[in-house]
Amino acid sequence: MVLAPPVAIGSSNAFALPLSFLLFGVVHFVGLNLVFALGLSAISLSWFRQPWALVSTHLFTLGYVSAIIMGAGYQLVPVILETRLWSLKLGYWHLALYAAGVPILLASFWRLSSPWLVAGGTLVAVAVALFLVNMAATMRKARHWHHSATFLICSLVYPAAVVTLGLALAVNLRTGYLGASTRGHLVIHALFGFGGWFTLTIMGVAYRLVPLFTLSHHQPGARTWATLALTNAGILAMATAAGFGAGQRWLAAGLAVAGAGVAAFLLEMHQVLRKRVRKDLEPGMQLTRTAFAFLAVTLALLAIYLAAPADFATPARTVGLVYVAAMGWVALVVTGQMYKIVPFLVWTWRYAPRAGKESVPLLRDMVDPRVARWAGWLLVGGTALVVAGLWLPWLPLAATGALANALGALLFAWNMADILRR
Amino acid sequence: MTNRAQARPTSPAPAGDLTGESVLAALQQVVDPELGIDIVNLGLVYRVATNPQTGAVEVDMTLTTPGCPLSGSLPAAAERALSMLPGVRSARVNLVWEPLWDPSRITPQGRARLGRR
Numbered sequence: 001m002v003l004a005p006p007v008a009i010g011s012s013n014a015f016a017l018p019l020s021f022l023l024f025g026v027v028h029f030v031g032l033n034l035v036f037a038l039g040l041s042a043i044s045l046s047w048f049r050q051p052w053a054l055v056s057t058h059l060f061t062l063g064y065v066s067a068i069i070m071g072a073g074y075q076l077v078p079v080i081l082e083t084r085l086w087s088l089k090l091g092y093w094h095l096a097l098y099a100a101g102v103p104i105l106l107a108s109f110w111r112l113s114s115p116w117l118v119a120g121g122t123l124v125a126v127a128v129a130l131f132l133v134n135m136a137a138t139m140r141k142a143r144h145w146h147h148s149a150t151f152l153i154c155s156l157v158y159p160a161a162v163v164t165l166g167l168a169l170a171v172n173l174r175t176g177y178l179g180a181s182t183r184g185h186l187v188i189h190a191l192f193g194f195g196g197w198f199t200l201t202i203m204g205v206a207y208r209l210v211p212l213f214t215l216s217h218h219q220p221g222a223r224t225w226a227t228l229a230l231t232n233a234g235i236l237a238m239a240t241a242a243g244f245g246a247g248q249r250w251l252a253a254g255l256a257v258a259g260a261g262v263a264a265f266l267l268e269m270h271q272v273l274r275k276r277v278r279k280d281l282e283p284g285m286q287l288t289r290t291a292f293a294f295l296a297v298t299l300a301l302l303a304i305y306l307a308a309p310a311d312f313a314t315p316a317r318t319v320g321l322v323y324v325a326a327m328g329w330v331a332l333v334v335t336g337q338m339y340k341i342v343p344f345l346v347w348t349w350r351y352a353p354r355a356g357k358e359s360v361p362l363l364r365d366m367v368d369p370r371v372a373r374w375a376g377w378l379l380v381g382g383t384a385l386v387v388a389g390l391w392l393p394w395l396p397l398a399a400t401g402a403l404a405n406a407l408g409a410l411l412f413a414w415n416m417a418d419i420l421r422r
Numbered sequence: 423m424t425n426r427a428q429a430r431p432t433s434p435a436p437a438g439d440l441t442g443e444s445v446l447a448a449l450q451q452v453v454d455p456e457l458g459i460d461i462v463n464l465g466l467v468y469r470v471a472t473n474p475q476t477g478a479v480e481v482d483m484t485l486t487t488p489g490c491p492l493s494g495s496l497p498a499a500a501e502r503a504l505s506m507l508p509g510v511r512s513a514r515v516n517l518v519w520e521p522l523w524d525p526s527r528i529t530p531q532g533r534a535r536l537g538r539r
Contacts, residue, residue, distance in 0.1 A: 041499065050487070075491075079489055079490075079491050079493070080488050080489045081489065082488065082493075085440075144488060144489065195429070211455070211487075212486060212487055212490065215457070215486065215525050215528075216525075217524070217525055217526075225464065267536070272507040277528065277536055278535045278536045279536070280536075306465075309507065315485040326469055342458075344455075344456075344491060348494075348495060351455070352494075352498070352499070354453050354504030355453075355455070355495060355498075355499035355502070356499030356500060356501070356503035356506075357502050357503070357506065358453065360453075360455070361455070362453070362455050362456075363455045363456050363459070
């Protein structure tokens with residue numbers, strides 16, 4: 001028997017690494033929604049140097065989204081670039097340091113305890129650095145380049161800056177050495193995290209996976225470069241404006257440039273979805289499509305926020321704005337794609353060696369669609385209620401939404417655990 | 423003697439009769455786990471060559487996109503399916519990218535399973 005040369009990809013014993021990150025993320029997603037629901041009234045009054053807000057934000061950014069992006073990166077980046085992961089061992093070091101650093105950091109945010117904050121932050125920073133080195137070395141070995149990879153390179157520059165700024169802000173919590181520039185640093189930290197790290201990564205992956213999963217006749221083309229250039233330029237312009245303490249007008253100008261990039265991305269995704277052969281979207285892709293709508297809503301609310309008089313920007317509205325970007329855009333895409341990534345990993349691990357010899361389940365057979373639909377409705381409806389409740393402002397509405405999101409997160413986690421059992 | 427077959431779905435051939443049709447019937451047992459369609463109806467099989475004297479089978483197949491997450495699994499599954507075919511002594515599956523696959527290669531049966539209106 002002559003075997004076909006292996007085209008792919010990661011080594012067969014490498015599934016535990018991405019899966020560990022993905023499960024770490026799911027646990028923190030549940031934790032995030034429970035903490036946010038419990039701390040909502042405190043967060044809506046004040047988010048600055050506020051333990052509930054700090055813990056919720058970092059449960060979301062480090063515990064959920066970054067863990068999922070990095071775990072999925074170990075699986076998908078070698079696949080997309082048709083090469084192998086540079087070092088699996090380094091990946092496990094990354095996992096160990098990250099899994100130790102994030103809980104320390106979260107516990108220190110709760111107590112606003114600076115020494116442990118710096119210790120946890122350093123562990124996370126070293127862990128992220130190991131990931132970046134591994135990804136950069138993997139990318140260098142790429143057999144074929146794809147425009148998704150260019151997005152990923154850009155998106156890898158941002159976490160380095162985000163983590164460095166985060167460490168500076170952690171030290172500042174104790175010493176206050178940043179003085180009046182603290183808020184500027186905070187804005188750049190958030191912009192680079194949400195805009196550079198999360199959004200550019202998601203866009204790059206979406207250009208690759210959405211046409212693949214929907215079997216679209218439309219393949220993203222020249223507009224991808226416009227998206228990359230405009231989004232990056234807008235993020236950097238806003239960061240510069242925040243760093244130099246420039247007024248709202250400069251921030252708005254940067255937002256307009258980034259918004260044009262995002263609009264080009266949304267237009268491309270609209271074309272991809274319109275020209276898809278696969279008409280019936282599964283729960284994961286439905287969530288992803290809804291997240292694209294929330295991205296447009298995020299930009300609209302951000303424009304209103306910047307254009308309105310200063311007293312419009314209450315803590316509740318600021319939290320609502322961050323929430324729609326976090327839970328409406330980033331979390332829904334990530335959650336939606338988890339319905340693809342986790343079944344795929346388990347299938348490849350458990351069933352791929354038997355495919356061709358016997359009947360094996362399809363990926364969609366591994367997800368409970370009824371639970372996935374309920375989780376989706378709760379997460380989408382809950383996010384809309386939280387944002388509406390914080391902007392109106394009417395706290396009972398926001399609290400109802402936060403509760404719905406907590407239930408949605410629990411159902412989502414149940415579905416992920418169920419996939420592992422199948 | 424070598425038989426070559428265009429990749430079209432077919433009905434199962436009698437055991438021991440190593441033909442292009444029997445190879446395609448075996449490959450129809452290999453299903454893309456993401457789409458739920460076999461690789462023949464998905465239009466991924468480009469060429470089939472058989473040699474009944476030596477029991478050799480060679481298949482050229484592609485995937486829906488380069489860098490497809492299933493690039494490690496589907497060719498191996500196709501090779502396993504071929505190795506179980508009566509009369510096959512050696513099977514080779516080549517992964518090719520010319521011409522690039524596009525959705526127009528899906529057969530009408532495949533489109534029906536995708537729910538195309």
